Amino acid sequence: MVRAEPFSIHATNKQLADLEHRLAATRWPDRETVDDGSQGIPLDYMREIAAYWLERYDWRASEARINALPQFLMPVGEFKIHFIHQRSPHVNATPLVLTHGWPGSVVEFLKVVEPLTNPEAHGGKAQDAFHVVCPSLPGYGYSDKPARLGCGVEKIALLWDELMAQLGYSSYIAQGGDWGAAVTTAIGGQNLGHCRAIHINLPFVKPTPESLQNPTDAVRNALARTQHHQRWDSGYAKQQSTRPQTLGYGLTDSPIAQAAWILEKFWAWTDCDGHPENVLTRDELLDNVMIYWLTATATSSARLYWEMDKTSRSAGGKHPE
Secondary structure, three states, X not given: OOXXXXXXXXOOHHHHHHHHXXXXXXXXXXXXXXXXXXXXXXXXXXXXXXXXXHHOOOHHHHHHHHHOOOEEEEEEOOEEEEEEEEOOOXXXXXXXXXXXXXXXXXXXXXXXXXXXXXXXHHOOOHHHOEEEEEEOOOOOOOOOOOOOOOOOHHHHHHHXXXXXXXXXXXXXXXXXXXXXXXXXXXXXXXXXXXXXXXXXXXXXXXXXXXXXXXXXXXXXXXXXXXXXXHHHHOHHHHHHHXXXXXXXXXXXXXXXXXXXXXXXXXXXXXXXXXXXXXXXXXXXXXXXXXXXXXXXXXXXXXXXXXXXXXXXXXXXXXXXX
């Protein structure tokens, strides 16, 4: 059996000094000409983020919080995969693989690992316990970056099945959102005999011809929201699925560009009543941004969109975004 190598996240002092220099030297754009976020994340907010990031944010404290959970690197296929692996104190707990998406990372699971592995301490029952595995997608975080074509969701699903087997789990269940939902759906579809069930929080469903001929109010609402998304909210996906390399130069060079690219989506996609900090702390938002910044994964993470768009075009289909 392949052995997992213990791993801890650690930014060098040089990396943090470089980040401070870049934040202090930010070249700001002019202010938006509207009073809402329809042109993108507002300038005033990004100035607040920059000041907080530079003067108050403590990455070392965040490192300690992340490193409180056991992390590993392990060869899986041609990649070294980074993952959190927290076993439950209950030996017979159900193995569970949790998969993040873009612009997420394993830090979005920090709050749920303890309740999942030790439910009795959070009002649950021993039979509700899980052994939790949270891998970083290839090209994301501290997992290896694909160096050639072919690492789409179907390939990642195979890698995750292999990862769980290498960890000694002959059966498991899988959960995911965003790209994690696509990977988890692929795990279920491949049906290799190890995954017992899947749960996703981003199902991909197309309307039937019959529902379009005589749409209900619910269908009309769904179609309207889809059209709004395609018109106003899908530009990031088009850019990442067509020109990830071009996009990556700016995001890899400027921490504010990287933060704005990510935080705009937390602003738009969280159930936050108009502001992401209504549901997530500023530190939590920056923790996630830092994973992308420190690992310089703006380009490699975006290439998953290119991979899947290419696969979809080849199959005559359409990218889910």
